[in-house]
Amino acid sequence: MVHRIDALTLSGGSVYGLAAADGVAAWLGARGRGFAMRQVAGVPPSPIVPAAILYDLDNGGDKAWGEKPPYRALGMEAVRQAGRSVTLGTIGAGYGAMAGRLKGGIGTASWTTGDGLTVGAIVATNSLGSVTLPNEKRFWAAPYEQGSEFGGLGVSSSRIAPEDWSGTKLDPKPRANTTLACIATDAALTQDELKRIAMMAQDGLARAIHPVHSPFDGDTIFSLATGRKTVPAEGRALLVARLGSIAADVLARAVARGVYSATQPPRHVGPSLVRPAGCALGFALTLDHPVTQKRKPVQAMCDASARQRREDGVCPDLSDERLHEYSQSLIRTPDYCAYEKI
Numbered sequence: 001m002v003h004r005i006d007a008l009t010l011s012g013g014s015v016y017g018l019a020a021a022d023g024v025a026a027w028l029g030a031r032g033r034g035f036a037m038r039q040v041a042g043v044p045p046s047p048i049v050p051a052a053i054l055y056d057l058d059n060g061g062d063k064a065w066g067e068k069p070p071y072r073a074l075g076m077e078a079v080r081q082a083g084r085s086v087t088l089g090t091i092g093a094g095y096g097a098m099a100g101r102l103k104g105g106i107g108t109a110s111w112t113t114g115d116g117l118t119v120g121a122i123v124a125t126n127s128l129g130s131v132t133l134p135n136e137k138r139f140w141a142a143p144y145e146q147g148s149e150f151g152g153l154g155v156s157s158s159r160i161a162p163e164d165w166s167g168t169k170l171d172p173k174p175r176a177n178t179t180l181a182c183i184a185t186d187a188a189l190t191q192d193e194l195k196r197i198a199m200m201a202q203d204g205l206a207r208a209i210h211p212v213h214s215p216f217d218g219d220t221i222f223s224l225a226t227g228r229k230t231v232p233a234e235g236r237a238l239l240v241a242r243l244g245s246i247a248a249d250v251l252a253r254a255v256a257r258g259v260y261s262a263t264q265p266p267r268h269v270g271p272s273l274v275r276p277a278g279c280a281l282g283f284a285l286t287l288d289h290p291v292t293q294k295r296k297p298v299q300a301m302c303d304a305s306a307r308q309r310r311e312d313g314v315c316p317d318l319s320d321e322r323l324h325e326y327s328q329s330l331i332r333t334p335d336y337c338a339y340e341k342i
Contacts, residue, residue, distance in 0.1 A: 002048055003191065006033050007079060008222055009051040010093040010124050010180045013071050017093075020075030021051035027079045052220045054126040054178035056096030061265065086122065089261030093124035093180060099209070099259045100130035100168045107258020109149070109250040117229060119243055121204070121251040123181040123258060128216045129209040130167030131259045133158060139260075141208040141252040149253065150260035165211065172216040179205060179212075181221045181254070183247045188227040193240045198223035200244030204251030223247075 007024050011017035025047040028034055034045030057063060078092065089105040097104030104127065110120035125131065132139055138156040139145070145152070169177065183201045198221045205212050205219060213219055231239055 002035055004035075004048065005050060005224065006035075006047040007049045008182055008224070009049055009075060009078075010122075010182070011051065011053045011071060011075065012056040012093050012096045012124075012126075013069065014053060014055045014057050016057075016069040017053035017071045018051060019069060019072040020053075020078070021049045023072040023075030023077075024079045025049045026072075027076050050222065052178075052180045052222070054093060054097060054124060054180055054218075055176045056098070056126060058176075059096040059098055061096060088258055090263050090265055094126075094258060094262065095265065097124055097126035097262075098169070099125045099127050099255075099262075100132075101170070102131065102167070102259055103262040103264055105258040105262030107254040107256065107261070109146075109253035109257055111246050111250050113242070113246070117185060117187045117231075117243065119183065119185045119246045119250055121181060121183050121201070121247065121254040123179060123251060123254045125179050125209070125255050125258050126177055127179050127209045127212065127219075128169050128172045128177040128214050129211045130165075131209055131255060132167055134160060134164045134166035139208070139256040140210055141256040144207065144249045144252045145256070146253065150256040168211070172214070174216055175218055177214075177216050178218040178220065179209065179255070181205070181219075181251055183221060183223045183251065184226065185224075185243055185247075186226045186228045187239070187243065188230050189225045189240070189243075193236065194223040194225055196240050197244040197247050200241075201247035201251050204248035205255065207248065207252040208255035221251075 006028050009021040009024050011020040013020070025034075028047035028049070029044040032045060034047035036043075036045040086106070086108050088107055090103065092106050094104055094106035099105075104125040106122065106124055108120065108122045110118060112118045131141070133156050136156055136158065138153050139150060141150070142153065142155045181201070181204075183197060185197070189197070201221050201223065202213075202219070205221075
């Protein structure tokens with residue numbers, strides 16, 4: 001009965017994050033946006049706002065909100081500020097996300113075809129799998145990079161063993177990993193055609209994350225069309241195939257762009273990819289580097305990482321006397337090191 005939506009909401013916060021869609025719906029309804037069977041004075045329309053959430057509750061931050069989780073207010077603020085410019089990285093649904101053992105985030109990418117149709121993707125990557133090759137600074141999505149949109153780090157020539165899961169989350173839990181994405185095009189397509197494009201776009205996650213679609217992941221992709229550009233009746237199946245293939249490519253790029261742009265939230269210690277301090281994934285800065293001296297010392301960050309590993313049970317027998325010595329080794333460990341944006 002309803003074939004149009006008024007907004008789409010992606011949020012962190014697990015079940016609490018569903019309230020973000022409530023905030024969006026309230027804001028839209030107050031402005032007369034939404035579906036109505038008939039016009040009745042004093043009765044607002046019902047905004048159509050599909051939504052999805054990811055689990056990031058145990059990735060740090062203050063969750064002592066009692067009976068007033070912040071997500072409804074955050075959703076309302078997000079729709080107030082909605083625009084064409086999208087900030088990448090640690091923001092919105094990507095704020096608490098983790099991509100394997102790296103900081104996840106919000107990423108976008110797009111492509112305009114030779115005949116003027118545009119396909120875009122937005123994604124919040126909170127995956128079990130890693131977005132980079134084992135023990136390398138190169139992204140799985142590197143072959144699809146346009147320019148240097150996620151660092152221009154190049155394509156790897158490595159041969160990867162099927163069971164090498166370096167860079168993935170150490171202790172995966174069911175339903176604790178979710179990558180949320182939306183594919184959008186300006187072509188006027190039917191629901192069946194959009195469903196096929198969403199199915200094809202799933203391959204973009206497989207091009208950017210390894211492993212993907214595991215029993216621990218809850219990956220979700222929406223597909224929508226603005227309908228601003230009409231397409232001919234003939235050859236539509238081939239058109240859908242073209243757009244679906246492009247959708248997979250732009251989604252892979254969006255995953256890498258989001259992680260490349262992500263940094264740790266304030267006062268949070270952990271691994272992220274961009275401009276790291278310390279030594280990991282080939283981005284090397286020495287401890288006496290002048291930029292490092294202006295930021296939180298690398299040793300202090302690695303000390304915190306060592307303490308966290310002890311608390312997590314990875315190194316339960318690590319004594320206080322050996323903690324500093326152990327954290328020194330973390331500085332030289334490619335797959336577990338502390339980073340910060342510089």
